[in-house]
Amino acid sequence: MFDRSPNSGSVLVADPLPVAEAGDVVIAEVAEAVQAGFPSPAQDYWSGDINLTEHLVRDRTSTFIVRAVGSSMQRAGIFDGDRLIVDRAITPQHGHIVIAILDGELTVKRLYAAEGAAWLCAENPAFPDIEVPELSDLSVWGVVTWVLHRASRV
Numbered sequence: 001m002f003d004r005s006p007n008s009g010s011v012l013v014a015d016p017l018p019v020a021e022a023g024d025v026v027i028a029e030v031a032e033a034v035q036a037g038f039p040s041p042a043q044d045y046w047s048g049d050i051n052l053t054e055h056l057v058r059d060r061t062s063t064f065i066v067r068a069v070g071s072s073m074q075r076a077g078i079f080d081g082d083r084l085i086v087d088r089a090i091t092p093q094h095g096h097i098v099i100a101i102l103d104g105e106l107t108v109k110r111l112y113a114a115e116g117a118a119w120l121c122a123e124n125p126a127f128p129d130i131e132v133p134e135l136s137d138l139s140v141w142g143v144v145t146w147v148l149h150r151a152s153r154v
Helices: 052-056
Strands: 011-018 026-030 046-051 063-068 083-087 097-102 105-114 117-121 130-132 138-148
Touching (some): 046 052
Antiparallel strands (some): 026 046, 063 083, 083 138, 097 105, 097 138, 117 130
């Protein structure tokens, strides 16, 4: 059964931030790659600025930022309070993480579609998958393209 409580992993999109109205985000980029395995001697080289908007946004007019609420998508790397970059121009496909509207309720889930059936699947075993009944009103508001969260709480 679809849990519509505030802890269901739904997404707040009452005030989505349209990227088209935000300015570019430009920060300095270090030229050296960082080893995720055995560390190498650190080098102090700056390669210039990087425009995050160019890397994170495919289409400014169709891209929004929404905040995730809940824990149903933790195994997909989406945690309570994360910001999701959502592109409304991408055609949703099987396996995409989507912002869906099911019978008027918003949620973020992984979309599974096969043989005319659809499921909205949580990425946390504590939450059941939602089989979308044939007569339900399901629309995909957008496809999640990036997840923004802190690496650690400072």
